Amino acid sequence: MLVNYVIDFSEGSKEQSDLLGGKGSNLAEMTKLKLPVPTGFTITTEACLDYLKQKEQMSDELNLEIRQHIESMEKRTKKRLGDAVDPLLVSVRSGSKFSMPGMMDTILNLGLNDETVLGLTQKTGDARFAYDCYRRLLQMFGDVVCGIDKNRFEEQLDFYKSKKGYQSDIEMQAEDWQELVAVYKNIFLEVTHQAFPQDPYEQLQLAVEAVFRSWNNRRAITYRRLHDISDSLGTAVNIQEMVFGNFGLDSGTGVAFTRNPATGEKGIFGEFLLNAQGEDVVAGIRTPQPISKLESLMPEVYQEFLTLSHLLERHYKDMQDIEFTIENRQLYLLQTRNGKRTAKSAFKVCIQLVEEGIISKAEAIQRINPTMVTQLLHPVFELDQLKNAEVFATGLPASPGAASGNIYFTAERAKQASEQGEKVILIRQETSPEDIEGMVVSEAIVTSRGGMTSHAAVVARGMGVCCVAGCEEIYVDEFLEQATAGGITLHQGDVVSVDGTTGTIYRGDIPYVEGDEWQLLETITNWAKEEATIGVKANAETPADIKTALKLGAEGIGLARTEHMFFGEERIFEMRKMILAESEDALMAPLNQLKEFQKEDFRTMFTLLNGKACTIRLLDPPLHEFLPQTEAEITHLADATQRTVGEIKHRIEELHEQNPMLGHRGCRLAVTTPQIYEMQVAAIIESALEVAQKGKDLTIIPEIMIPLIGSQEEMRWLRERLDQTIQTIFSEKNQVISYKIGTMLEIPRACLTAEKIAEVADFFSFGTNDLTQLTYGFSRDDSGKFIGAYQQKQLLKEDPFQHIDEEGVGALMRIAVDKIKHFDPSIKIGVCGEVGGDPQSIRFLKKIGVDYISCSPYRVPAAILTIAQEK
Ligand code: ADP
Ligand code: MG
Ligand code: MG
Incomplete structure (x- = not known):
């Protein structure tokens, strides 16, 4: 049987990371490139998986292969494992396919024992060095192989140093290390009731097995879970000359x-x-x-x-x-x-590599993870707030961003506090892989020791979490749970603000604003647009949102929700008057007032969009959402409309619905009171005409979207009326413009009869929120109460309001797309629900053949990237 158990560095290559792990395949690649890499070999992931399968028994074959490879190393290095005169020493290094920093363990100086340490001393003429190596081996071997708490060794070292009055390890002399080696060996006896193994081959086998087993240790499993790495990969083990x-x-x-x-x-x-x-x-x-x-x-x-x-x-x-x-x-x-x-670095490096001709634009786009876009727009503190802020300490700016929260000194406490809903800042002397569960829940991480490549720094950057490392002026007392710097002591739960971009820690809570790296984003988004096969628009209606959307690369507005324009104080008042109107005359006055407001908004929109696509949805929510809530509001409204408070309350009761989301809303409002939509459409067309007249060569094609259509009849009836309204305006103004009238696809019946509706609709847009609500029968507003339980009991993999339910809702969508495109392939179909901004859903939506998606402005760049990455 041919098995790939052991492979020499000189035989492998970087393509073999499945078999050799990331570290091993790159060591092989560097060896192939003739770079100065100490010689060695890799025990493969297959060997690891076999070992774990064989109930953690080392097979004789594997032992033999390892021995043969050691022998060939001995020939190359002219040293021998266990040789009393010139011993070969090796490192034993774990390495799986995906880099898992610090997750698995490394042992250095393996091959040292009471005899070979003398040889090493002789050979180098440096006993201090030789015993330093030996004590390190004891420490690492003890920790990794025998599970002896690292602190057992550290404590003894600290104790020894203070006894001698030494400040640092540098002052340790040969005799000191020698004594410590004896102490360390005693720790072995005490804890394991066995002596430290003197036979180098035994050391090697135990070390290899320990690395194999470490694949299943808790922190490795946690890390894999967090990063979506499969448990079935296994780890390789690299044996390398020291x-x-x-x-x-x-x-x-x-x-x-x-x-x-x-x-x-x-x-x-x-x-x-x-x-x-x-x-x-x-x-x-x-x-x-x-x-x-x-x-x-x-x-x-x-x-x-x-x-x-x-x-x-x-x-x-x-x-x-x-x-x-x-x-x-x-x-x-x-x-x-x-x-x-960091995301910023990722964007910058990609752009540089393209500029330097090392990679193509298409390759650059593939390298940017859509979630990095969020990180790129990292928060920063408000500058003028910082002027008066009190600095607690400074350190290295290890991972950018701004955060404030309550401080905790252990991962465990941080986790508990975060579960209580607190914003947490983790402060430690230094972090280690054991802290990972506390680190992931923290807004920021602070350490008093370690550099820019320390565990805390690397992990924080990977997670996009703000981090300040190596704040040496802080004395962290993890036992008393307090941190002291410059004479000030902070305790668990105290509030600090951390600036990972400058490396400063402030006392108290400082407000921050979202960061922006628009320029980097713009470059990548523009490249991505060249590759993107379907369009990305934004859901926006306020001037600020529209500007943001355009800046972030939206090719237009896919959903402007007109009801959002009715919520200003003045406007909602007119809205209320309209709702309360009992006669047509009483209706027209507030409607005309509202029309002026709408026209103002639409002019701004069309001007900002400067000819870009714009889909405007007519009034959608049930009217009672606009009604007064408080006594004061009711009284005010009664006064203004010359009615009694009682009359107003009566009307409010009349409007009450048992099930408003399935009630009198959307196009149903227009079936009972067509004047509302007629007013809105007039406002859209008139303002489009006005703006088009001002701008030279400006073509505006307003797309008017009717919500909640369920049948062809409904659509036809409404559309005829609206067409008529528009024709009247054209002849009054003696001016025409192209326009479209389309509908949302959000009622299952509309999907199932889409080919009929297509006869009277110019375009469609899936409203996935309502469509999901109506397909599943899950109330959008109440599902929070039970979706969690469904997920816990594994009745639902994901929340269908976050990620499209491909099997159910998706099936309806497929039917609708097929029917519409069969009727007329040129009819455009979009998506404007929440899932339009979710990368996972976007991949599916693209597959079923929609023409564009529309999402909230900040999600536009990630959406463009996702589409560009899908081939
Ligand atoms: P990690 O995956 O945690 O980075 P490594 O296997 O890379 O662990 O080992 C950590 C460090 O140990 C290396 O960065 C290197 O400094 C040291 N080391 C590993 N192997 C050797 C060796 N053969 N000679 C000297 N130092 C080594
Ligand atoms: Mg390493
Ligand atoms: Mg809807």
Whole structure:
């Protein structure tokens, strides 16, 4: 049987991330490119899955294959695993297909034991170094393989240092590490009742098994759930020769991005630590130096690093996140991957890569996740509010944005508070993967230690959450749940505001405004429009919303809800007068007044739209929504209409409906009182004529949309009247204009008889909110009370008001589209419900053949992108 259990770095390539994991496939790719990568091999995800399937038993075949690969490594390195004179030391590194930062575990310096540590001492002439490596192995092995709490080791180290009066690890001497190694070995005995395994092959097997098993640890599962990563992928394990960044001051280790992951700015961006190993940089144990510092310390290494990172970026055609180690001024690359970044950085980098000719516009569009658009328009604090704000502390601007909330010091507390509906800010010394559940519920994350690539920073940027890292001036006491800086102590629950863009933490609650990166968005949206095959319009009627919609790329207005225009104080008053009218004469006065208001609005709309499409929906909601609610309003209305309060109340009662959403609303209002729609249509046409006359060459084609049509008869009757109204205006004004009269598709009957309605409608637009309500029989306004229970009991996968119900509502839509297009393929069909802005629904809507979708202005760019990405 041919199984792919172990593959040498020199045999793989970047396309094999399924089998080798992301890390392994990229190590193979870099090896293929002849870059300075320490030699090694990958134990595949298949081996992992087999192991987990075989009740966590290492097979003999796998052990044998590993042994053979170690032997071939020994030939290449001229060192031997377990050799007392010149021991081969390796790292054991997990790596699944998708990068899961810090989720799985790494062991360094494997192969050290009481004997080989002497060999390493002899060989390097540096006992301090050798024992530092050994204690790290004990610590990592203890944690990853034996599940010994990391703090057990940390406590002993801290205790030892304070006993000696040392400030930092740097002061630890060879004898100190030696003593500590003995202490650490005792911890093994105490906790596991077994000695630390001295046989390197046993160490290796235990380590590999631990990595395999870590695929199913809780934080890995949480992470996968959060990021929609399949549980059935498994992780690979990379075995690699060690290189040493902790070999004195000519050595070091670091992490760098080829472009700034927060802002997208060009140029290398990263951090390193001299005389340090492995995760010291990421873990935030010591605060690292910026990579630019390396230029002055080791110019030739820095230059080489620049060259290699440039090469990698070109090769991968994307911004890279590179881990490196320097041993005695010799540079080694230990990892590369496409760097995680903020939305702003993602947009900027994509645009740069297109400008640099590295990728095409079409490729750039594929790389932008529609949800990034939201993040791009990150909130920022109001500038003048900041002037008087009290600064609590400052740190590194690790992930942009602005947030305020109550502070909590543990993930657990943060989670509880957020479940109580609080806005939460998580403050910690440093975060680790265990904190993930607290981090996802936080508005912002603050750490007192660690750099721009620390766990907190990386995770926060990935989630688009605001983060300030490395606020060294804050003393965080996680036990007492308080944070002190500049003589001020804040306690759990106190309010702070965090500015992730500048790295400042303020006391108290500071108002913020949504951020804007319009320009970046505009570039990408324009490119996306070139690829988009169906149109995107906006649901908007106020001047502010229309301007926003156009700025964000809408090609017109797909739904202007006229009732939204009746809610001003003056207007609603006229509206009420109209509703209360008992005779035709009494009706006309307020209607004429309302007509003037409407005309004013429509003129503004048509002017702003400057010839772009505009679909205006006639009055839709039940009239009682406009009626006075309070005694004062009722009295005021009674006075103004020379009626008694009693009469008004009586009329209100008359208008009461048992089931208003199925009652006297939409086109039904116009069947009983046609004057309302006639007024609205006159206002639309007259203002269109006026604006068209002013603007030279301006063609305005108003699309008048009648809501809630259920039958051809209804539509025909209304349309004939409205056509007549319009013809009268044309002859009065001696001027004509093109216009269309269409309808919403929101009643199931309309979908089922769409080919008949099409005979008398010029266009259609699906109103998915009402259509879902009427298809499911779920009240839009009340479904919140039970949809949750349906989801919990798995009777419903998703809320059909958020994501289109493809099976039911979608089937009706398909029927309608097919019938209409069969009757006349040139009739345009749009969608203007809530799901028109939801990427998942948009993919479906595109498939069933609608011509455009219309959504709220802020969702327009994501909608355009989604459509452009669907081929
Ligand atoms: P993660 O997936 O958490 O980034 P890695 O497997 O990349 O874990 O290991 C973390 C760090 O350990 C690396 O960035 C590197 O600094 C160090 N490391 C891993 N393997 C080696 C090695 N062979 N030699 C030296 N350092 C190593
Ligand atoms: Mg790594
Ligand atoms: Mg509706």
